[in-house]
Amino acid sequence: MGTRVRQLMERPGTADMSRYRPVVAEAGRLEDEFREVPAAELTAAAGRLRASGRAFGKAELARVCALGREAAHRTLDERPFDVQLLGTLGMLGGNVVEMSTGEGKTLVGALAAVGFALQGRRVHVVSVNDYLARRDAEWMRELYAMLGVSVGWVGEDEDWEHRREAYECDVTYVSVSEVGFDVLRDRLRTDVAEVVLPAPDVVIVDEADSVMIDEAIVPLVLAGSVEHGHGDDEVAKIVDTLVAGRHYEVDGDKRNVYLTDAGIDQVQARLGGVDLYTVEHAELLTRIQLALHAHSLLHRDVDYLVRNDKVELINAARGRVALLQRWPDGLQAAVEAKEGVAVSPTGEVLDSMLVQELIGRYRTVCGMSGTAVAVADQLKEFYRLDTGSIPTNVPGIREDEPDRLYETADQKDDALVDYVREMHESGRPVLLGTLSVAESESIAERLAEAGIEGAVLNAKNDAEEAGIIARAGEFGRVTISTQMAGRGTDIRLGSRDGDGYERVVELGGLCVVGTGRYHTGRLDDQLRGRAGRQGDPGSSVFFTSLEDAVMMHHVPDLRQPAKIDPDGRVHDGRTQRAMDHAQRVAEGAHLAIHRNTWRYHQLTKIQREEVVEHRDRVxxxxxxxxxxxxxxxxxxxxxxxxxxxxxxxxxxxxxxxxxxxxxxxxxxxxxxxxxxxxxxxxxxxxxxxxxxxxxxxxxxxxxxxxxxxxxxxxxxxxxxxxxxxxxxxxxxxxxxSIWTYMVNDNPFGTSGARFLEYLGSKVRDGAIKLGLRN
Incomplete structure (x- = not known):
């Protein structure tokens, strides 16, 4: 009843998917028509639909579904369920659909792409990384071929000729960064024959919440006139001598850091007695502040890795290395100086665009995700898209336990190791979701000390992540993963050849354990969703503590819990609700940043469109x-x-x-x-x-x-x-030469805003007067 009321009120997230059920029923009645015909006749039937040259009504959509179902059965040995056809039709209707993990979204995306292609539309299926783009294109290739639809894929290492051929296909699989970079590169072409991209038409966004919300305000950048930047080695060495609490202080939400009077005196002395608060040294002050941020607020193996003598950022939403991504404002050079690695090239920005602007270029936008309804309001606000939930094929029976909350992080970790040991000794497979690379390795060490060897899946070995995560449901296996590494990979119970399924089922299926709440409840739900696919048994539980980052950053003044067990476990409903509140505050902060960033970029977007249109005419x-x-x-x-x-x-x-x-x-x-x-x-x-x-x-x-x-x-x-x-x-x-990268928007705000906050803090403390001394 509640859902129906929300639908009547047209609340985001309540798009009515049931209206497509008559079309699915008609597709079922058409199955016999195609079951015994030769493959060539299936191709011909699809060709006749394409030849109609018009948008499809219910009758044509039913035939698309029936043809797709038969083609999938023959080429993939998979017969799409009715709920998968519902998801297909939902996307063909221009919606974002939520489908639980393990419900076959890859096939649903392919069938939707076929439906658009047979209507004469050109389709881009956008994924979160190159691996998934190539995997899905090759996996679905025979399906597309049987229905007379051409398919290609684009990856980071592909040359111009490959890209041109891939984009000429009816359906192109490509990561969001690569299609964005190709848009930017095309805007610098001086010969029309060198343009690789056709006009944007249809985009199907896989992991829609990740691409369209989490990464919406990530700028894609095209730079030129490349030269190597200059690292601040001397400044980094000075900052490295500063002591927290004495020379600098970090604010409560860990987003800003300020020099104390003692810190100012020490830095100025180390620099030869300069006065930092003069106009002539304003740039030097900014470099010191950046070095201080890099030193105190960005942590190795949490925010970035050092690999192959390079600093590589870690994507906060996926726990994976963010290829081609860097910080702006000299912060990148400051981190590189901190770590003593070569300074990466810097160059003049030739053009840039936000991921949100990239997706907004397409005439038709649709997508799919396991947690889309949670961001339905934002999808409506930023993309004018409706979102609807598709029921599971088989009712889910996964058991989601309440959080196990502890007073301290050490008590939490002790309890977590005991819990994993108990599961492991029974032979039940365990998937641990951690918050960072450093935590994944720390947990792996603690488990090893307890005699439990786990397969560690983190940003340091992301090339192997699909193979590791696919085996997480095997008997006796323990897998330790950073956040949602391995999204898009199915976890089947038992071994990969189907052996041991019943054995694992009897034990309760995959056990998912979270080592703490993420900054958004969607990531919690995504982790939980790794268990209980297709009606399999499974369970999930999160171990949390009052010292977890989400709690300390967003509810710093929490009162002491009323009841704490000797082992540190907290049994206090008020405290547990405070954890929920902290997570909502974190989500609200992210949304505020999204809105503000988009407000600043909208005018630039309009101006860019005018320039691009004029350039295209030239x-x-x-x-x-x-x-x-x-x-x-x-x-x-x-x-x-x-x-x-x-x-x-x-x-x-x-x-x-x-x-x-x-x-x-x-x-x-x-x-x-x-x-x-x-x-x-x-x-x-x-x-x-x-x-x-x-x-x-x-x-x-x-x-x-x-x-x-x-x-x-x-x-x-x-x-x-x-x-x-x-x-x-x-x-x-x-x-x-030109090069491309993604900017990880500075989590500490612009240097101007930081400096203003710094001056404001000093005014409040009575340390200095507002304004620079002459």
């Missing part, structure tokens, strides 16, 4: 020649006679494209600088976001005027022949 049409002819008619007519119309148009295109790209890069840098210091506007009682918009709009008003003024000046000076235009002789060089 690239594909004769707009550049027309504009330069208007601006420099005499020069144009003179060159027309000597080099010809074709060569002149090509030269004009090269000139205008150079200045368009140059100006856009400068505009992005300008907006970054404005946003960096926009918080200072708060001192003048101005609203930072409104002021940012005012400045950005004013600056952009002159954008195209500057582009064509610069282009006309270059047109006057450049040497233009029938072979082309020589821009390099004028010092107008395009980047000799």
């Amino acid at each position: 690239l594909r049409e004769e707009l550049a020649a027309e504009r330069l002819r208007e601006l420099r008619p005499e020069r144009y007519e003179e060159l027309l006679e000597t080099v010809g119309e074709k060569a002149l148009a090509a030269a004009a295109r090269s000139i205008v494209l150079y200045h368009l790209d140059r100006r856009w890069s400068e505009h992005l840098a300008f907006l970054t600088d404005v946003r960096e210091g926009i918080h200072l506007r708060a001192l003048g009682r101005e609203t930072p976001i409104d002021e940012f918009h005012r400045i950005a709009v004013t600056e952009f008003a002159e954008f195209f005027g500057v582009v064509y003024q610069s282009s006309s000046e270059t047109f006057d000076r450049a040497e233009i022949t029938s072979d082309g235009v020589d821009l390099e002789s004028l010092g107008l060089k395009r980047p000799t």
Whole structure:
């Protein structure tokens, strides 16, 4: 009744999937029609649907489902359940569908892709990493072939030719980062034949909550004119001598760190007696603050790894190495200096875009996840998407125990080891979900001391994660995993060849153990969902403590629990509710950051779209020649006679494209600088976001005027022949190389905001007066 009321109120997360049941029923009636026909006839039937050239109604959708079911049975030896067809239809209707782990989302995504492709749509199936993109494309290839649908995949190491061929297929599997980087690279093409991506049409997002919410505000960056940055080795060494509590203090939520008076004196003395609080040393002060953040708030094997003499970030949502990802604001160089590794290249940002903007480019967006309903409000707010839940094929019987809450982290770990030992001695498989690489290794050591050898799955061996996680349901096996490493991989009870299934079932199935609450309840649910697939037995329990990060950061002033056992276990409902509250506070903080970041980027997105549309006209049409002819008619007519119309148009295109790209890069840098210091506007009682918009709009008003003024000046000076235009002789060089990366948005805010907070703290403490001394 509650769900029906929510549906009537059109609450997010309550899209009515039952409306597709008549179509599923009709698909069932059509099964006999296709069961005995040759494979060639299945292909021909799919071809007749494609040839109709129109959007499908209920009758055509039923045939798609029936054809897909038969093709899956023949090529994969899997007959899609009715609930899988419901999920397929839900996505074909433009929704995000929630399907529990083990319910066959990969096949559902493929059937939805077929349904779109047979309507003449071009489909991108976007995943969280390259491994899943390639695996799923190759796994479903025969299914697609039987239905006459071409499929390709794109990975990080693929060359231009492979990418071009893959994107020409009806369905392309690709990670969110790679399709984003290809969009950015295409925006720098100077020859239309080099563009690899077609116009965005349909995107099916796998792990939709992870891609569209957790990573929504991650910027994808294209950089050029690469040079190596300069590490602050001297500053890192000075900061390394500082003592917490004496020389610096960390605030309650572990997001900011400040030098004390003693710390300021020591740093200034080590630097030769400089006064950091003067205008001339403002940049040095920022470098010290960044080094202090790197030293005290970013931790090795928790926030990043050092591997192959490089600093590699760890994705907070997945517990895996975030390939091509880095910190902004010099923080990357500060961490590298801290660890004594080579400083990575830095370069001028040529273009960038948020993941949310990337997904929003597509005409049709849909997706699937095991925990989509929990973020239904956000999917509606940021993407205007409805979300609905698909029932399981077989009722779930997993037992989810209440948290086992302990007073201290050590007491929690002792109890956890005892619990795992008890399960292991019975032969029951155990999957431990930990919060960091460091914790996964610490737990593995404690278990080893107790005589329990576990397979450790963390960001250090992510290349093997699928094989390790797939075996987690074997008899007697203990698997230790960072967060949701191995998402997208099915865990079957017993051995991989099906041996021992009944034995594990009798023991209660897979036992999932969490070593603490994550920053969002969705990740808790995802971990729990690894047990109890397809009606199998299973259980889950989380071991938590009052010293866990989520509690200490978000409920720092918790009262002492009323009842604590000798072993430290807390039996206090109020304290347990405080843990739930802390997690909700963490979720709210993330949502606030998401909203604020998107507000700042929306105007940039609109301006980018205008520039991209104009650039595309320059690239594909004769707009550049027309504009330069208007601006420099005499020069144009003179060159027309000597080099010809074709060569002149090509030269004009090269000139205008150079200045368009140059100006856009400068505009992005300008907006970054404005946003960096926009918080200072708060001192003048101005609203930072409104002021940012005012400045950005004013600056952009002159954008195209500057582009064509610069282009006309270059047109006057450049040497233009029938072979082309020589821009390099004028010092107008395009980047000799370009590279891509993802920015892990600075968890401590912009340096301007940090410095303002720092000054504010000193004012409150009476240590210094607001403002820099001259």
